[in-house]
Amino acid sequence: MESSAPPSPELRLDNLRSLKVLGKGGMGTVFLVHDALADPSARSPFALKVLDKSSINSHHTNLDADRRARWEIQVLARLCHPFLPSLLGTVESDQLLGWAVPYCPGGDLHVLLHRQVDRVFSPPVIRFYLAEILCALDHLHSIGIAYRDLKPENVLIQQSGHVTLTDFDLSHKLKPKSIRTAISSAPAQDNFPETRSKNRRNLTRWFPAASENKKGLKKAKSARVSPVSRRKLSFSNGEKSNSFVGTEEYVAPEVVRGDGHEFAVDWWALGILAYEMLYGTTPFKGSNRKETFRNVLLKTPEFIGKRTVLTDLIERLLEKDPTKRLGYVRGACEIREHEFFRGVRWDLLTEVVRPPFIPPREDGGDLTASGKDIADYLCSLKSPPPFPASPSSEYQRNVSYGEF
Template identity: 60%
Template structure:
């Protein structure tokens, strides 16, 4: 994938971008809620700005990569690039602001720390569509976890942070279809998701799903790496990087034998379990059990998203109606500012903010981290 050029994307002026809030700090960048004083003096249209300080440890290349991925995206459950800027000190790019925090925060706000079956089905369906779209572009996400799934103003979800993603050779559609025919199943290609919001949540699924009774909490569907070898960004069939979040990393990533799109389906399974039970399935002493799981037996390995959509858990889901849902399980309030951090003492200059940091310890903690996420280790890397 080529790096973006100044002529084909909106250019920001870092001097006119002022921070309203500090939103969080990740492995590679710092995120602020900002507005452009040149076009939005009254802060009516704030957006999220990710800022990465330039360095020689691979961060520059990953920043360019993430900007390049965002430029390709045009999907209701994925962010769109609002603009970017590159200076001698920083890379920065803007995406729409999501005020509903992340699924980890939202899950922990529930009385018993888990979601109902209906809520899980709704969120998983949207995440599945987002991953399906990424895979159709030849991009494997590799960092699916609750903290990277944000809730938009509309209540629909969006994935974030694409610095661990990479480009892989897409599996031919003929291979997917032939696998379905061989096993007596009709696996259809991706169904376009329409961008409308005119129906209530109960109409996006037809009939009753048998899994509602089998799963606990039959209640309302509402809610109160270290790199192993140096790799380039050229297309390849498999990646050997050790990336992701420890409890979500697939066995083939741990073993270093090479991995492909199936790592996202592994992570989707871990996410499903955590949403239902409040913990991940292979935590602590059970981690070694992951080494013995064959990725070729994994749901979605052969047929991708089409195969997962055929699972009985999604029985009756009308995939083309997801974006038409008017009332998702949770819609952020305009007053939900406590979910995204405290306002800064007046608007601050982003460049001055970084210059004022004398040491990493002076960085305020991310307000998006909940008590349950402090034990979750992110596996980072220095090179792809």
């Protein structure tokens, strides 16, 4: 990646205090922290992703984890978009490498989906989340970044109820295709109107009712089915990657085949995500990894009930030939023109003040008593708890599905 991004501000490790552990993943431990000097009352906590260098066993694993962590920091340093995280700062010592991003108290889309009675979202809610995710992916593609890890667990809910994508260690720098028309689905935050208070209403103003409900869409039962070098490239218009990355149920056919892949893998994943939000399950999940990949290559996604504009969108995104997939030629602009998004006011998307779910504000005062030094805490944290099955806070429903 180009070195044009400004250097990230350095955080003082001695000033950082842990409020709680948000989770542990492949890239280390994620803490909710505050700066004890600048913010002693913890009114503005932030998330700190920490790679503990001393806990990595092999030299090879250490190099790979360090490379992926520094790559994610590089990507974050370039992001400036309302639906993508910003890099608040970095900290490094002999023991650890950490990078700070805004805290999203609403948990992730996976948890939110599974808290629904039927474990599915209504089409208007799906439209809202897909539109914001589409804007985020479009921005990434416009700066030459293929995300490659879209899944519900990586879609976080901000305090405002809007989304933020997370985890960029599997993303990849690609040369954009020359024929792609790079049109920003949502301008940078500072390009939005400063005040639109008198125009602010509820979600229906920006997302008018679509025709799918009139067609009698049946919901699924409330059930959830719970990197190598490949062939020689043959891609002349742009650039492809040969890495085998992604989550099994979300991986694109071209990745499984090893044909090389580019930005269209994100549109495939967007189709899988839309399917899961609609039915509560992914379309190609098999009993094992081999069967899942076979389904990805050969199986046609199954739809319940009458065909709708949403199922048509999903089907076009889940085209197994990436060159025929919706979004391949003109990127997000092509997808925005689909009938499912008809009437969406893309320029006013961030002005929606009543998204489907808004997390309650947490009282940071109760958390400061657990404040600990990050380095000391890592030493005592032999086996950090896994990512919780659900966030500690309950969601507040500001808008019922009936209001859409």
